[in-house]
Amino acid sequence: MKKNNEPNCLRLELRSVAALLAPDDSPFAGPALHPEVAERLLAEADLKRRNVPLRIEFVVDDDQPGDVQRVVRALRQHFELEAQAATRDLSRVFRNGRIATLIGLAVVAVLLGIANLIDPESPYRLARALRESFTIFAWVAMWRPAELLLYEHMPIRRRRTLSLRLAAAPVSLIARDGTTVA
Secondary structure (H helix, E strand, O other): OOOOOOOOEEEEEOOOHHHHEOOOOOOOOOOOEOHHHHHHHHHHHHOOOOOOOOEEEEEEOOOOHHHHHHHHHHHHHHHHHHHHHHHHHHHHHHHHHHHHHHHHHHHHHHHHHHHHHOOOOOOOHHHHHHHHHHHHHHHHOOHHHHHHHHHHHHHHHHHHHHHHHHHHOOEEEEEOOOOEOO
């Protein structure tokens, strides 16, 4: 079989269209994409160039004209829902980051206030150690808010972007004998 050399073409070889779709035990209307296929598409898309639209080709043993519409609908629905879930996750991360920042700032204020009550020129080592410990602990209290606001959103944004790219990608079903259905 001829291999597609397009740089942003995702080509997956599957047994059949039925293997591409999830078992029909979902309470939701419409066909669903098989979870393993979805994860594979996300992983493959993550390796592709970012500024070029993706194209998806599924190579299957059997295909029928109606299969293409079912596959496209399942794929679009799956990745649009993934993007919506990622958007909700982003909101949650930033909401938690704001709350953690407020709590962290309150802890910093209290602990630095306590540290400043201890005489920095005290001849006692224990007093100096306590002062430094309160200061260090105060700044450690800001670690999680900084992590949330600066870094935790990055993989979620990446997954949302990939999901939107996959939802927008044109889809082709190719019979193993080489004929393209759509």
